[in-house]
Amino acid sequence: MNIIGRNITRLLTVGSTNEYLNNSINLNNEFEDGDIVVALEQSSGKGRGKKIWESEPGKNLTFSVLLKPDFIQADHQFLLNKAISLGILEFIKSIINNLRIKIKWPNDIYINDGKVAGILIDNIISGNKITYSIIGIGININQLDFDEFIPNPVSLKSFTDKKLDLDDCLHSICHYLNFQYLQLCNLNFSKLDQSYHSAMYRLNENHKFKVENKIIEARIIGVTKFGQLQLETLEKEIIEFDYNEIEFII
Secondary structure, rough: OOOOOOEEEEEEEOOHHHHHHHHHOOOOOOOOOOOOOEEEOOOOOOOOOEEOOOOOOOEEEEEEEEOOOOOOOOOOOOHEEEEEEEHHHHHHHOOOOOOOOOEOOOEEEEEEOEEEEEEEEEEEEEEOOEEEEEEEEEOOOOOOOOOOOOOOEEEEEHOHHHHHHOHHHHHHHHHHHHHHHHHOOOOOOOOHHHHHHHOOOOOOOOOEEOOOOEEEEEEEEEEEEOOOOEEEEEOOOEEEEHHOOEEEOO
């Protein structure tokens, strides 16, 4: 049963599709499980933390998905992150299949060492259950020129050298998201864990990371069930980090 994308609301311009969806829910406007809001232009698209998502109007996909995964306990919410990340990963692979396409923890999609997609998940929690989730997704589709302050951006057109139809891409994305979300609904957590683990960017490779004001060298060995990044140092020490505690050096 397909849930994601049954109803799609299209906007010409909006500040942020995540904010639009959240404000609509707070005003009791009817949005159902799996509904999507997609914008031709976002004037203040959001990334994680204080970061922004820059996107040239009409060139890329910027949209938000409403989900109500109340079967997931709040302390296991990273499972939703895994399912959504894998769905976007598989979409990218369906367009480009001859390059290294990975999930940069926690949920950026990278082609080689360039960022092609980002995901921002806002979970609304009541007790130990997720009441609803608003999932913002930005994918660089046809844009070729990016502002210089944006680190290592790439687009699908950078590699395919052809213009892709945004509506076709959105419907294809819904297909891949539905497949992964169904794994979650069926409580097939081990499959999601294995798939996410094997898709991790720089898994089992020694690289440098910035922690506070220090540079460390370590290798990624996985994530905890709470979504923390696990590293093993050169001295074989296992250390764990939340998102705002560590920075990749690329």
